[in-house]
Amino acid sequence: VQKRWAISGVDLHVVPRGSRRRAGLEAALRDAVRAGRLATGVRLPPSRSLAADLGVARNTVASAYAQLVAEGWLEARQGSGTWVAARAPAAKRTDENHKDQSRSALYDLRPGSPDLTSFPRNDWLRAAQRALRGASPDSLGYPDPRGRLELRRALADYLARARGVDVAPERVLVCSGFAQGLAIVAAALKTEGCDDVAVEAYGHTSHRTTLAACGLATSTVDVDEQGARIDALDGGAVLLTPAHQFPLGPTLGARRRLQAVEWARANGAFIIEDDYDGEFRYDRQPIGALQALAPEQVVYAGTASKTLAPGLRLAWLVMPASLLEPAIAAKRLTDGPSTVDQLTMAHLIVAGAYDRHIRRLRLVYRRRRDRLVTLLARRAPAARVGAEGAGLHVLVHLPDGATEAATVAEAKARALALDGLASYRVGAQCHPPALVVGYGTPPEHAYSSAISRLCAVLAG
Numbered sequence: 149v150q151k152r153w154a155i156s157g158v159d160l161h162v163v164p165r166g167s168r169r170r171a172g173l174e175a176a177l178r179d180a181v182r183a184g185r186l187a188t189g190v191r192l193p194p195s196r197s198l199a200a201d202l203g204v205a206r207n208t209v210a211s212a213y214a215q216l217v218a219e220g221w222l223e224a225r226q227g228s229g230t231w232v233a234a235r236a237p238a239a240k241r242t243d244e245n246h247k248d249q250s251r252s253a254l255y256d257l258r259p260g261s262p263d264l265t266s267f268p269r270n271d272w273l274r275a276a277q278r279a280l281r282g283a284s285p286d287s288l289g290y291p292d293p294r295g296r297l298e299l300r301r302a303l304a305d306y307l308a309r310a311r312g313v314d315v316a317p318e319r320v321l322v323c324s325g326f327a328q329g330l331a332i333v334a335a336a337l338k339t340e341g342c343d344d345v346a347v348e349a350y351g352h353t354s355h356r357t358t359l360a361a362c363g364l365a366t367s368t369v370d371v372d373e374q375g376a377r378i379d380a381l382d383g384g385a386v387l388l389t390p391a392h393q394f395p396l397g398p399t400l401g402a403r404r405r406l407q408a409v410e411w412a413r414a415n416g417a418f419i420i421e422d423d424y425d426g427e428f429r430y431d432r433q434p435i436g437a438l439q440a441l442a443p444e445q446v447v448y449a450g451t452a453s454k455t456l457a458p459g460l461r462l463a464w465l466v467m468p469a470s471l472l473e474p475a476i477a478a479k480r481l482t483d484g485p486s487t488v489d490q491l492t493m494a495h496l497i498v499a500g501a502y503d504r505h506i507r508r509l510r511l512v513y514r515r516r517r518d519r520l521v522t523l524l525a526r527r528a529p530a531a532r533v534g535a536e537g538a539g540l541h542v543l544v545h546l547p548d549g550a551t552e553a554a555t556v557a558e559a560k561a562r563a564l565a566l567d568g569l570a571s572y573r574v575g576a577q578c579h580p581p582a583l584v585v586g587y588g589t590p591p592e593h594a595y596s597s598a599i600s601r602l603c604a605v606l607a608g
C-alpha cells in the first residue's frame with residue numbers, strides 16, 4: 149500500500165546525528181527546513197512510520213516534532229498530521245548548508261545493501277539476550293575456526309529446509325561475509341592444486357581481485373539469458389551466481405545446471421555457488437541450490453548481508469569433503485564473526501525469527517519492485533526493465549541513444565546515486581547500456597522520492 153505522505157512529494161532523507169536520538173533527529177529536521185529541503189507546506193511522515201524506519205521509539209519522533217512545532221518550524225494540524233510551517237525562517241544558503249544538503253539529500257538506488265532500517269532490532273536483541281544468558285564462560289574463549297557448533301547446526305537445518313542444500317553441520321564454515329569466504333575457498337583450492345578460476349563476465353570486480361590476490365589465475369565466462377555459458381568453461385573452478393546472476397539477472401537454466409555439474413565431475417573441478425540473494429524470489433518458489441546436485445563438487449556460499457545487514461559480516465560456506473580441511477586451515481589463519489553474534493544468529497534461526505523476517509521482507513521488497521516496475525512503465529516507457537524476478541535489484545535497459553555515464557551524471561545532479569552496468573563488467577563481454585537499480589537500499593520513507601527521481605532522469 150502506498151503511503152499518502154510518501155507519494156505526496158515528501159523529499160525527506162533524515163540522518164539523525166550523534167548518539168542522543170531525539171536531539172539528533174530534531175537537528176536533522178531543523179537543518180532540512182532551514183536549508184529548504186523540506187519546503188513550506190510539505191507534510192511530514194506520520195511519527196509511527198518515521199520511527200519504524202529510523203529504529204527509534206515513536207515517542208522520540210513525536211517529541212522531536214513537538215519541539216519543532218514549539219519553535220515554529222513545523223505546524224501540527226488536528227487530525228491531519230504535521231507540516232512544515234508557512235512562516236518557517238527562510239533558507240539561507242550558506243556554504244555550510246550547501247555541504248550538508250549534498251551529503252544528506254543523497255538517494256541511493258545502487259545495489260548492494262538491503263534497507264538497513266528494517267534490521268530486526270528487537271528480535272536480534274531478544275536472541276542476543278537468550279544467547280548470552282545461556283552461554284557458558286567457556287564458550288566465550290577462543291573459538292573453533294569453523295564457527296560455533298550451535299550456529300552450524302542451526303544453519304544446516306535452515307539451509308536444508310529453505311535452500312535445499314545437502315548439508316551436515318561438520319561441513320559448515322562460518323565466516324566474515326562472502327568476501328572472506330571467497331578468500332578461504334581460494335586458499336583451499338590452491339592447496340588442492342587448483343590454479344585457475346573462472347568468474348562470470350559480469351559481477352563484482354572485487355571477487356576477481358580476491359581470487360587473484362590468493363594466487364589464482366582468473367578468466368571469465370560470458371553470460372547470456374540462461375546464465376553463465378557453461379559450455380565455454382575451462383580450468384579448475386568457476387564462481388557462479390546460479391539463483392540470480394549478479395547483476396544481469398538470469399537464473400542458471402536447468403540444462404546448464406546439469407552441464408555445470410557434469411563438467412565439474414569430469415574434470416575434478418569445483419563450482420563456487422554464490423547464493424547471495426536466493427531467499428528473495430518473487431515470480432515462483434525460490435530455486436533450490438545447485439549444490440544439492442553435486443555436494444562434493446560445489447562449495448555453497450550464503451550470507452546475511454542481504455537478509456539482515458552487511459555490517460554483521462556473517463556468512464557461511466558448505467564445503468565438499470575434499471576442500472574441508474584446507475579451508476579450515478585457511479580459516480585458522482584469519483578470524484571470523486564474534487561468538488556472541490554467532491550465538492545470537494543461532495537463536496534467531498532456531499526461534500523462527502529469521503524465517504519470519506525473511507518472509508516479511510520478501511513481501512516488502514516485492515512491493516517495492518512492483519512500484520518501481522509500474523512507475524517506470526508509466527513515466528519512462530522507453531526504458532525496459534529486466535532481471536526483476538528475484539533479489540533486490542533490477543536491470544533497467546537504457547533508451548536508444550542514452551549512455552550510462554550521462555544518465556548516472558544526471559542522477560547525481562539530482563542527488564540520486566546510481567550504478568551503470570559497465571561498472572560490473574569483469575571480462576571482455578559487453579552488454580548494451582543499462583542501470584543496475586538496487587531498490588532495497590532506501591529506507592521506506594525515502595523510497596518514493598528515490599524512484600520518482602529515477603523516473604525523471606530516465607524520462608529525460
Ligand SMILES: Cc1ncc(COP(=O)(O)O)c(C=O)c1O
Nearest residue numbers: 260325326327394424451453463
Ligand atoms: C554477488 C554478491 N555476492 C556476495 C555478496 C555478499 O557479500 P558479503 O557477504 O561479503 O557482504 C553480495 C552482496 O552485495 C553480492 O552482490
